[in-house]
Amino acid sequence: MSGNVKASSLRGILAGRNAHIWRLVLVMVGWMAFMALTKYEKFYTLINFQTMASQFPEFGLMALGVMLCMITGGIDLSPVGVANLTAILMAFLLKALVGPEGGLPGYAIPLVFLLGALTGCLLGALNGLLVSKVRIPPILATLGMSELLAGVAIVLTNGNAVSKLPVDYALTINSRIGGLIPVQLVIFSVMAMLIWFLLSRTTYGTKIYLLGTNARAAQYSGLNNGRLLVKTYMLSGACAALGGLIMLANYNSARANYGGVYVLQCVLIVVLGGVSPTGGRGRISGVVLAIFLLRMLETGINRFPQISSYYISLIWGGVLLLVMVLDYLTNRGTRPGHGKSKAPGASAA
Amino acid sequence: MNKGLKKLTKRNEPYIFLVVLALALLIQFRSGQFFTGNNLVDIASAMVVPGLFAVGTFMVILSGGIDVSFPALASLTSYATTKMLLDAGYTGGIWLPILISLSLGAALGAFNGYFIGFLGLPALIVTLGTSSVFKGVMQGALNSVQLATIPPGMQAFGTSSLFVASNPLSGLTSRMPVAFLVFASVLLVSFLILRYTFLGRGIYAIGGNEVSAHRAGFNTRRTKFLLYVFVGMMASLAGLIRTCMMQQNHPTNMLGMEMNIIAGVVLGGTAITGGTGSLTGCMLGTLLIVIVENSMILIGIPTIWKSVFVGALIIIGTGVSAWQVFRANRVAKVRFFRKEVPTI
C-alpha cells in the first residue's frame, strides 16, 4: 500500500499538525448545524447553554486530570472515587458548620473548597507514590485506589446518601455570576486555564510531555520523574475533588456510588480529545473540545423525545471508534511502528 | 527435587495460594464456617460467572491487550438471547439459548478483534468504545428492561443441580449448579488451547514480543482476532449462565464488573504487560476476590467493607509483585532485556 496520497487542500489541513483538533471542530460544527436545522428554538436558547455549562464541569474537571496523567504515559481511574469521597467528607463538614438558623457562615464555602482540594491532592499524591515509588502500573494502582476510596466512602456512609445539606451551598454553586455565567463553568474555566498555562508556559509542562515520551531518557536527562508523577497525580486528584464538590452542589447530596459512568467516560473524552494513550502527546484544547462535544451531543439528543437517551452511549462509542479509525487511515504509511510491522516507514530507510 | 522447589518459589501461584489458604483458615477459625460443605459449594457456585470472565480476561492480558467490554458484551448478548426466545415463546432446552448466545458473542467479539487485530488499534481504547456501543445498542436500540421471567429451558438449567450440600450445624443447604460443569469444561478447553495448540502458544508469543511472533511465522493479526472472538464467546456464555442462575435478566447489573475481574487476574500473577501468567494463578486470584466478596460476612465483617478489602488487596498484591520485579531487575542487571512496556 503506497502512502502516495494526493493531498487536496482540505485533506492537507486534516492531516497537518492540528489535524485532530480540526476534525473535532468539524464534527462539532456539523452537529451544531444539524441542531440548528432541526431543533433551532429548543437548542439555541440561553438557558439551554447555561444548563449545559453547569452540567459538564463535574466530569470535565475529572477528564482534565485524567488527561494530565495520560500525558505522563499513565492513567487515572480513580477520579470518581476521589470525587465521591471528597464530596462525602465535605458534606459532613458542611453539616457541622451549619449555624443554629440553618445558615452557613461566610467562610464555609471557601473553606470547603480549600479542604476539598487538599483532600484531592492528598489522595492523588497516594496514587502518585504508588505509581512512582512502588512502581505499580498506573492502571492497576489507580484502579485499586478507586475501589479502596469507594470502600471507605461506603463505610463512612453505610452506603447511603448524605443529604439534607445546608441549602446555601447548592444555591451558591448553582447561582450565575451576573445572572449569566454559571459558577460551575467559572470553576472549570479557572482550572482549565491553569492547566493550559502549566502545560504550555512552564517547565512542568515540557517535563511531563518528555517524561511521557520516554521515562528512561527523562531520568537520564536529570528530571525528577518521581516528583513529576506525584505532582501530576496530585493535580489530577485536585481536579477530581473539585468535580466532586460540583457534584455535591448539583445533586445536593453525596454518595459513594454517584457518577460511576464517569471513569470510563473520562478516558473516552481524553482519547477522543487526541491525547495519546501511550503518553507524550495531546493538548488541552482537544480535550476541552471533546468535553463540549459530549455535552452537546447528549443535550441535543435529549431534544428528540422519540429517541431514547440511551443512544448517546452508542453514538459516543461510535464516535470514538470512528476517530480512531480515521487516525489509523491518515497515519498509515506516514508513522512508522504505529500499526503493524508491515507498514513501511522511516525504520526502513 | 531441590531445583523444582526453587522454580516453584520463583513463581507467583504458590504465594497467592498461601494467601487464599490463610484467608480461608482465618475465616474457619473465626467462624468455623468456611470448610463446610455448603460454604464451599456456595463459593464454587459464585466462581462460575467471574471465573468465565476471568479466563477470557486472562487470555487477553496474556496477549498484551486488555478488554473492558466483556460485561457490556455479556449483558447485550444475554439480554438479546433471552428476549428473542421469550418473544418466540421458546420452550425447548438449553442448547438453543447457548448456541444463540455463543454466535452473538462471537460476532461482537469479532468486532473487537477486527479493530484490535487487523487495524492494530490500542485494546483499551477500542474496548472502551465497543463497550459504550454495546450498552447503547442494548439500552437504546433494544430498549432493554428487566426481564422477570426467562424461557423454561433456561429456568430449568439454572435450577438444576449436580448435588446439594448441607451444613449440619446451621441447617443451610447449597446447590452445586450444573453450570459449574460448563465452567469446568471451559477451563479445561482453555487450558488445552493455551498449552497444546499453536494458537495458544501464539498468544504467549505475541504477549512476549509481537514483532518476533510475526517474524517467527505466527499470523499475529488472525491470532488476535480469533482471541477476541473466543473471549466474546466466553463472556456471552457467562452472561447467559448468570441469567439462568438468577432466573431473570437484569440488563445493567453486570456492568462495572470488569475492574474486579481484571484485578483478580492480575493478583494471580498475570503480567499486565503480557506474556506471563498461568491459568492456575488467574483462577486463584479470582477465587481470592470471590472469597473476599462472599465470605467476609462469616467473620462478622459487614459487606460494606467489601470494597475496602478488594481495593487494599489490589494495591498490596500488585504493589508486592511490582516491587519484586523492580528489585529482581536491579539485582539481575537485565540490561539488554528491554521490552517496550506499555504504560497503561
Add this chain to the structure above:
Amino acid sequence: MPESLLRAVGIHKSFAGVHALKGVDLTIMPGEIHCLAGENGCGKSTLIKIISGVYQPDAGVLEFNGKSLQKITPIDAILLGIQVIYQDFSVFPNLTVMENLALNSELSEKHKLVSWKRMRSIAQDAVTRINFDIDLDSIVGTLSVAQKQMVAISRALMFNARLIIMDEPTTALTRREVDALFRVILQLKAQGISILFVSHKLNEVFEISERFTIFRNGELVRTGQTSELDSAKFTYYMTGREFSEQKFIPGEIGKEPLLEVRNLTMRGAFEDVSFALRAGEIVGVTGLLDSGRSELALALFGIRKADSGAILVKGKGAAIRSPRDAVRHKIGLVPEDRLTEGLFLPQSIADNLIIAEIDRLAGRAGVFDREKRAREIERLVKEFAIATPDPQNAGQTLSGGNQQRVVLAKWLACNLDVLVLNGPTVGVDIGSKHDIHGILRDLARQGMGILIISDDLPEVIENCSRVLVLKAGKIVTEMDADHADEQRILAHMM
C-alpha cells in the same frame, strides 16, 4: 564458474517517495562469508528485508539457488533456507529456550497442535549442532545477550539454512563473545552455509569476511575481495570522505582533579575503584561487558547507588544519589543507548536540546522566560551545527549523526565540568564517529574533563590521554596513551 547462491540485480525500493534502494546488486557464493557494509540509512536493512520476504522490491531480479524469488513471504524465505538473525534476535523473553528454538520449525511445518516431546527433541538437536550448552527449560529473558544470540543462531540452523544473514551481530557482545561467535561462523561455513554479515566495524570485516559489498545512499559503491581492501579505502567507500585519525594530544591539563573517585564499590558490579580526572584530560575506561564499566558510569551519574567509597568533585565530597545531584555537581552522562536513554524522538529538537538545563530558562514557579528559551535553542542549534530546517521538528527527523550531536549539546548546554560517555560511538557510523571524537577533543582542550567508557579499543587508544582497564570490577592497570596498544590492553582485560 561456480553457481551463485543468491543473486540480486538492479533492486529498487521506495517508501512514500523515499528512494531507499536505487538499483543495487548483491551476489553471494555458496559457503562464503560475505560482508555487507554501509553507513546507517544506506539501504542495507531494506535489502535484507527484501531478501527475507518482508518487503517486495519495486523492480529488479532476485534469484536464490537458481530459482527466481517473486512475491515471497517471510515463511517462504525460511523454507527456501534463508534465515535472518536480527539485532534484537527476535526471541521471546517470556518463553523457554526450548520453545524459542522449536516454535519456528513447528510453525513452518504447519502443526496446529503442540507436542512438547517433539519440541524438546527439536530443541536438543538444534543446540547440539553448534555445541551450545544451555538448560532448555530456562526462560530466555534471563539469559545473557550472547546466549540469546546463540539461541537465535541455533534456531536459524534448523531449517537446513543455506544463507544466514546476521544484522550487526556483534553490537552488544564482549570481545570474547565475538571470538566465540566467529568460531561458530567458521563452523557454519565449513558446513557449506553462506553467511551475510552486516557490519560497519572495520576490524570485523577484515577478520571474518572473504568478500564485501558496500552501499552508500541506496547505491552499490564497491564489491570485491576483502583482501584488496584496506582501512582507508573502506572508510572512503563507506562515507565518500577521507579521514585521518590521529592520536589525541591534550592541551593544558589542570593540576587539581575535577573528579576523583576513591574506593568506590558496588556489590556485584565493581569494587575499590579509585581514579582522578583532571581538566583537559580524556580518560578511557575499558573492560569486558561484565567488567562493571557500565555500572561505574551509572554510579558516577547517580542512577545506580554505590555501596561504599567516595566521589569527590573539585576536592570536595559529593553525594550523588540521582542524576539531578550529578548535574548539580556539573557531571553529565551520555548514555549507552541513545535512542532509548538519550533522546525523546517524537518530541521537538528544541525540547530535546534544552531539557537538561530547562530550569535555568525559567523564572519563578517554573514559568518559562520565552525569549531566553528561544535564544538558547537558536544558540545550540547553531553552535552544534544541527542540520534542521526548524528546531520545532521532531527529533526523529534528524539523521543519526545529528541525533548524537543533540545528545551532546543537551549536556554541554549545562556548562559541565565533567562529561562521562558510555560507549559514545556504539552503533554510530564512521563519519559521525569521527565528528564526535572531534567534538570531544575540542571540549577537552577547552578545559573539560572527559571520561570515555568503551570497549572499542581503537577509539580508546586514539582519543584518551590515559586508559584504565577494568577486569571483574577492579582496575587492573592504568596506561599512558603512549604505552597503550590493543595487545597490551587485551592482555589485561581478559
